[in-house]
Amino acid sequence: MNIDPSQGNAAAFLHRYDGLAERLPGATIPAVRALRDAAAGTLRAGGLPSRRVEAWRYTDLAPMLRAEFREALTAVDGAVAMPVPRADRRAVFVDGRFRADLSSLDGLVAASLAEVIETVAGRLNTVASASQPMVTLNTLLFEDGLVLEVPEGVDAGRLELLSVASGETASTVHPRHLVRLGRGARLVLLETALSTAGARHLHNPVFEIEVAPEAKLTHVRVQRESASAYHLAHLGVRVEEGGTYDGFVLNAGGRISRSETHLALLGPRAAAHLNGAQLVAEGQLADMTTALDHAAPNCASRQTVKTVLAGRSRGVFQGKILVRREAQKTDGYQMNQALLLSEEAEIDSKPQLEIYADDVKCSHGATAGALDADSLFYLRARGIPADTARSMLVRAFLQEAVEVVEDEPARDALEEAVSAWWDQHGGVA
Template sequence: MNAVTEHNALTEPGAAGFLQRFEGLRARLPGRGLPWLEAMREAAAESFREQGFPTRRVEAWKYTDLAPLKEAGFGEALTPVDSAIPLPRAAAPRRVVFVDGRFSAELSDPDAPVRSLARHLDAAEGLLGSLARNDGVPLAALNTALFEDGALIDLADGEDGGIVEILSVVRADRPVALHPRHLVRLGAGAKLVLIERAWGHGESRYLHSPVLEFQVAADAHVTHVRIQQEARAGIHLSTVFAKVAEKGTYDSFLLHAGARLARAEAHVTLAGPFSAAHLDGAQLVGDGQHADCTTFLDHAAPDCPSRQTVKTVLAGRSRGVFQGKIHVHQIAQRTDGYQMNQALLLSDQAEIDSKPQLEIYADDVKCSHGATVGALDETQLFYLRSRGIPEAQARSMLIEAFLLDAVETVRDETARAALVEVVSGWWERTAA
């Protein structure tokens, strides 16, 4: 089966090119004939027209420059969707596959509790756009205007969705831009482990810009593991919105391990008493790469704990960014928030920008944050070498120990194993 479209010309660079693309595709985008969706797309396009791409003058984008995105023109993917696509080993018992932003039924497990959003837009009314903001988040606005497909997961009260992998494969032989939209709703007491993986091929520059919306009802629990393994020339800009009701839990782990330029942004609201969030992660940043983990955690109810630990390893001429903001509303008494960023620099040309933030309006809280930056421990390195371990292997062992300490926070064994597979041997592959 081929998924080929007519509008395949490269657009002009910058925001104008994406708006031009919207004008050319608007009559053929999924949801034509649904007034609520057409109005949503028009409003999003207008919002993006007013804002454009964020610049470094915007405080939240101070450390990440989108110049590589603004300078390039991107077209629409023309990749055939067929079973001949080489795929990585499955990370979960059930997997659904998107190829160049489009759902592939041939490559997906029919038993997975996942539907194609493009084919079930009627079921998305009231859910799509319920969390994602246009103003102040221009990439979300752009996604709303241009998305063509995505995953729809809607679990009933008490339903256990098990472990599911969403694999997004990008095969770029030309500059393309993809904007998948994934929607996840968990009813009261529902459970889900979601492994979301971006896997890129090809040497061309491309943009992969997914947006995910999570609605987590009372007593529901979702584990969301994001593994970013884009092609080396790729640009990955993802945005997550999550709203957690009373006694619900949103557990997440982000692993950056690819792309020339990567930024993962998360907006999480603890909306009900005793709800909880864990936003952990690791960034593996090699020579010439830029990785950014930015989070906004909104404590909007009392008695809510949150935890965040992000570790970054940087090699060669690379740059890592961590920005984490905890906002505690006046009503959010007895908040318990913790935030830590740790960076390991393997080169004197590497750079880390760390900006943990607390904004507190309640008086009965326990909140702390911190950041550490350092190099490999020479004493530990000497100890390993004195035991006959070659220097390269000794360095790799210390780096893996640093990273695996972060991965251990993931409770689900299947999800943790998928992370360990990527982390293990990273230094040998980078240094080779």
């Protein structure tokens, strides 16, 4: 492989693009090709972020950039182990490609991006920020994704979006998902990312989400990929007047995982919930970064993020609330709490408020500490084994974050992931 070192830390990805450009979806569509070529130019000029970039100062991508990935150039058509369904309808992506044989989209206005790219080309990069480096990388190499429309006034129920890495190749996948809810529409989107044990891959999904006036999207994301994987997700969300985005993210896997959300409240009475939890074990780094833009009056936002760290692990929380001058009567709340189960664990927390309006109610905070010794002693004194007592306290710590998820199947998925993580890592914390 002849890689030009002058292209910096993005050289391998640019080399891959040079070889795949004519085979990628939309190669013959001028608007799509222009987007990809612009992304290539951006990466050639600036590369991928290092810790010298303020937004990435706590998250070092060097291990990922040293890894050797190959493209999974052909779709995996054979049998793939699927978890028990949590919804009647399911969209399944294996190694970044839509699997119609494993999916059921009956009654939904939904399709594979690769199949309908000509009709949706104008929507790419209209919500997600093209200035974000992982969005730029996704734009360069995306091959597929889910395009979903919920028409005005329709309650679409629950849809499970499942992304599976087969582990057959050390590949990179860059799905681009476009989700749009019409006025007054409703949808519960339960997203799960899984991979086989030991699978080494880069999963770099980008969501572009539009919530129309009075619509509500409940979006629960569960990331349970292998400890050898890299998961770097970016969500761009726009919420119009009276609309609600109710989001929850659980990071419970990956060597390096980062969930980055940029959300704008664009009309009066719009609301956003950006809650989440991170479970981080030996040798892992989990980063939750959010930027919430209050751009209209009488809007509310809530964010509670809890992080549990075991062994030599590292957690990151960066949350910014921007309140613009016209966003009077804003009600914003942000809290980050970390529970360190090891003296070698580390948390970097950076909550921020930037307020230009004068009639607002905003607060933020961050705490970090170990398990409460008195509570642990209380449980042990009543005959509860040490591991069970620790598990009870950790679950109690997480409960405040998880219990805000109203959808029962989604909440069950979160609780299952928490149990699986504790079974694997609780005893060696």
